[in-house]
Amino acid sequence: MAVQHLKTAEFDEAVSKGLVLVDFWATWCGPCRMLAPVIERLADRYDGSVKVCKVDIDEEPSLAERFGVMSIPTVMVFKDGRQVAQTVGVQPEDAFVRMIDAAK
Amino acid sequence: MFDLLIIGGGPAGISAALTAVNRRRSVLVLSNDYRANPLAKAPHVANYPGLPDVTGMQLMEAMHAQLARSGAVLADAKAVQVIDMGDRFSVATPSDVYEGRSLLLAMGQAPAAALDGEREYLGRGVSYCATCDGMLYRKKTVVVLGSGPDAPEEANFLASIGCAVTYFGRGERPAALKEEIPYRKALKYAVRGDGARMTHLEADGTAYPAEGAFILRAGVAADSLVPGLAMENGHIRVDEAMRTSLPGVYAAGDCAGKPYQIAKAAGQGNIAALEADRWLETNR
Numbered sequence: 050m051a052v053q054h055l056k057t058a059e060f061d062e063a064v065s066k067g068l069v070l071v072d073f074w075a076t077w078c079g080p081c082r083m084l085a086p087v088i089e090r091l092a093d094r095y096d097g098s099v100k101v102c103k104v105d106i107d108e109e110p111s112l113a114e115r116f117g118v119m120s121i122p123t124v125m126v127f128k129d130g131r132q133v134a135q136t137v138g139v140q141p142e143d144a145f146v147r148m149i150d151a152a153k
Numbered sequence: 154m155f156d157l158l159i160i161g162g163g164p165a166g167i168s169a170a171l172t173a174v175n176r177r178r179s180v181l182v183l184s185n186d187y188r189a190n191p192l193a194k195a196p197h198v199a200n201y202p203g204l205p206d207v208t209g210m211q212l213m214e215a216m217h218a219q220l221a222r223s224g225a226v227l228a229d230a231k232a233v234q235v236i237d238m239g240d241r242f243s244v245a246t247p248s249d250v251y252e253g254r255s256l257l258l259a260m261g262q263a264p265a266a267a268l269d270g271e272r273e274y275l276g277r278g279v280s281y282c283a284t285c286d287g288m289l290y291r292k293k294t295v296v297v298l299g300s301g302p303d304a305p306e307e308a309n310f311l312a313s314i315g316c317a318v319t320y321f322g323r324g325e326r327p328a329a330l331k332e333e334i335p336y337r338k339a340l341k342y343a344v345r346g347d348g349a350r351m352t353h354l355e356a357d358g359t360a361y362p363a364e365g366a367f368i369l370r371a372g373v374a375a376d377s378l379v380p381g382l383a384m385e386n387g388h389i390r391v392d393e394a395m396r397t398s399l400p401g402v403y404a405a406g407d408c409a410g411k412p413y414q415i416a417k418a419a420g421q422g423n424i425a426a427l428e429a430d431r432w433l434e435t436n437r
Contacts, residue, residue, distance in 0.1 A: 077248060079250055079284070080234050
């Protein structure tokens with residue numbers, strides 16, 4: 050399933066049910082762009098059973114502010130609307146799989 | 154996509170690049186400015202074959218000129234993260250991504266150990282990338298701990314987007330630093346916070362309140378740069394063919410162990426490039 054790009058207005062609804070992984074990123078950031086194919090693989094791997102989303106902090110600064118994002122890329126996992134895990138920096142695919150499995 | 158990505162443009166990286174190009178491999182060398190290479194600071198080099206009685210800068214200039222003519226692609230940028238994508242390696246710099254089928258680590262001696270509090274507040278005040286994270290600190294007070302060659306320019310960038318920057322260094326004020334940025338000299342640093350976020354920098358015992366600390370070194374520690382890389386006594390573990398613990402990843406020069414000698418670095422770069430060439434032939 051494709052990665053969803055979230056806007057501020059739709060964020061709460063998007064993360065409200067089930068497991069949702071959110072990648073906070075920006076176009077100017079090399080490490081964020083390196084992470085992009087990993088995030089896409091996760092979307093394919095979970096095929097909808099875990100929603101995989103991205104937030105461009107340049108376009109949605111209020112979301113970055115609200116979740117205290119101070120370094121990008123930052124990846125968070127939400128469970129039924131609640132943030133349950135967070136990691137800063139580029140990680141291999143397995144690390145995110147472990148993070149998601151631990152949240153299940 | 155390159156056949157060989159080389160991180161480091163010192164004698165080991167340059168030697169490897171020349172050899173790989175000779176083997177008709179496409180090569181990218183990622184490096185800080187060669188004039189900032191530690192070798193360029195050596196007052197006298199007496200034991201490098203064929204070039205008696207040169208300064209480190211003369212030797213570095215000669216090597217760099219040969220690299221520039223070789224056909225290898227050069228990028229003046231610092232590698233901040235490497236990831237193994239299975240069939241290739243991705244290397245991120247602050248603002249770009251490069252891909253290669255094999256990887257050579259030739260980034261020189263390990264940078265200084267992490268500061269007290271640095272890892273604890275990573276992503277909660279501590280950042281290694283002004284380009285990436287600067288915008289998150291607009292209108293905030295930040296400190297720059299600059300030891301890498303690009304640090305003054307990154308501090309200027311932070312000031313230009315609206316961060317209140319104070320620059321800290323261990324030596325004299327860098328010439329490239331904008332006049333309006335205050336400079337403080339201190340030797341011992343620690344990042345302090347309230348457990349959730351960084352609140353101040355401690356420099357030689359004095360507290361400087363700051364929401365962010367950009368720690369900008371010349372390079373990233375090898376095992377932080379490449380997750381899972383085996384180390385041995387502070388160096389990258391290599392075998393006699395300069396293979397590391399990860400398939401397709403090689404290391405040469407000072408980062409691969411002592412002695413820290415130019416001829417040894419060049420020799421190891423040569424071996425690593427030949428081994429990478431052989432590995433590419435059968436594996437990629």
